[in-house]
Amino acid sequence: MRRSWRRGVDARTAVLASTTVGGHALAAYCWSRWRRARADLLAVGQVGAATRRAAAETNERYRSLFEYHPSAVFSLDLEGRFVEANPAAERVSGYAADELIGMPFAQLLQPGAEGPVAEAFVEIVQRRAQQLETVVLRPDGTTAEVSVTGVPIVLDDEVVGVYGIAEDVTARNRMQRELARTRRSAEQASEAKSMFLANVSHEIRTPLTAVMATTELLVDSGLDPEQERFAAAVQRSSQRLLRLVDDILDFSSIEAGRASVHDVDMDLRTVVGDAVSLVRPVAEERGLELSLTVDPDLPRRLTGDPERLGQVVGNLLDNAVKFTPEGSVRVSVEVAETLPASTKVLVRVEDTGIGITEEQQGKLFQSFSQGDSSITRRYGGTGLGLAICKQLVTLMGGSIWVTSSPGGGSTLAFAVPLGRPSSAG
Structure with missing residues (x-):
């Protein structure tokens, strides 16, 4: 009997203990869920605050861009009436912002300019951004030429208006x-x-x-x-x-753009030699030594414009003889480069004359230009010869340059590509 009673007590004790443990476990579980829910609510609140802060910052950035943009920034409804306009729009249009709100954009335009603007507005509403220039007529009667960029305002995949930026280009267009x-x-x-x-x-x-x-x-x-x-x-x-x-x-x-060069068979030795022969009497009269050296590797037959080449060499020689009071003038013809279908020829005219400064070299090939006015008075000339040489050498696909120093003589040289006939030797 006592043993049976004790077993009953032990059973009740076990039941009571298990009930107590289960209650604590349930309480712990509920506490855990509450803390987790509270943490989730706090997190949601923090995310919401961050989102609101980001939205506010974005709104302020947009507002700053809108308010301080140097060009007129505005929005129009689907009827083409102003919904908002920034301070620059007031300056461009001549109207205050409260006067612009509700005003049709077309009312600002110079008579006759409405058609292209209306066509552009239709294109923008069809979601095709547009850019055009038009003329705004201000209340005081003055006009402003503006370059307008328009883009659609799309909300929930629906066009609800038009954004516009108008830059005043009056001064630029006038210039x-x-x-x-x-x-x-x-x-x-x-x-x-x-x-x-x-x-x-x-x-x-x-x-x-x-x-x-x-x-x-x-x-x-x-x-x-x-x-x-x-x-x-x-x-x-x-x-x-x-x-x-x-x-x-x-x-x-x-x-006038009418100058041209021809491409015919020629002997460059003869072309340069004839140019030297023409100036030789003047050189001898002045007591100058005049010499010609030709590269033995120079092909006997080449193709180019012998008349223009002779003119360039002649002008360089005239220039050298004119500015060389004593000493010598040397002409050399060399093969600068041999290509599959052409030969680049280098012609140098060296003298022991007065030379020119680096500053004077910069304008040597300009029309009607010489080193300075004293040179023109002393030696004469129009300053056309070297300018023509540069133009002709350029027409022939070549280049021309000068190296010189005051009192140290000058070297004027040019390089041109010349063709080789199929039977060239």
Whole structure:
């Protein structure tokens, strides 16, 4: 009986103990869930706060961009009326912001400008961004030329309005128009000058040719030595004047874009040799040593423009002889590079003359330019020769340059590619 009672007590004790343990476990579980839920709520609250802060920051950034943008920034509803406008829109349009709100954008436009703007508005509403220029008529009667960029405002995949940015381009367009007018005037003046030079040169050339022909007949008429000397002086002066006329004609053609080069078979040795022969009497008269050296590897036959090449070499030689009071002038022709279908030829004209400074070298190949005014007074010349040389060498696909120092002489050189005929030796 006692043993049975004890077993009953032990059973009740076990039940009570298990009930107590289960209650603690349930309480612990509920506490854990509450803490977790509280933590989740706090986390959600923090995320929400962060989201609100990010949204507020984005809104402030947009507002700053809107308020302080130097161009007019605005939005329109689907009827084309202003919904908002920034301070720059007030400056561009001449209207206050409260006057713009609700006003049709078309009301700002100069009469006749509504059509293109309306077409652009339709395109924007169809989700195709547009950019165009138009004219705004201000309340005071002045106008502003604006470049407008328009993009659609899309909310929930539906176009609800139009954003616009209008940049005042009045000053820029005015400058461009002025530059265009200035360029046209300059082009017209240049064309008139070229025509004048060409006409005058032709008018001079006709009587000059007659003078040269008459002088040649006079030389062959049996003159005494003194008369022959006078006639020879006339011939030299006539040839010099003819070269000047030719330079002016070439300059006019180059400026007008009518200059051209030809490609024919030629012997470069003969071309350079003839140019040297023409200037030799003047060099000997001045007591200058004039020499010509030709690279033995230079092909006998090449293709190019012998007349233009001779003109360039002749101008360089004239320049060298003119600015060399004493000493020598040396001409050399070298093979600079041999390519499969052409030969690049280098021609140098070296003198022991007065030389030029580095500053003067920078403008040596400019039209009507010499080292300085004292050179023009002392040695004469128009400053066209080297400018023409540069243009002609460029037309032939080559380059020209100068190396010099004051009192140390000068070297003018040019390199041009010349073709090789199939039967060239």
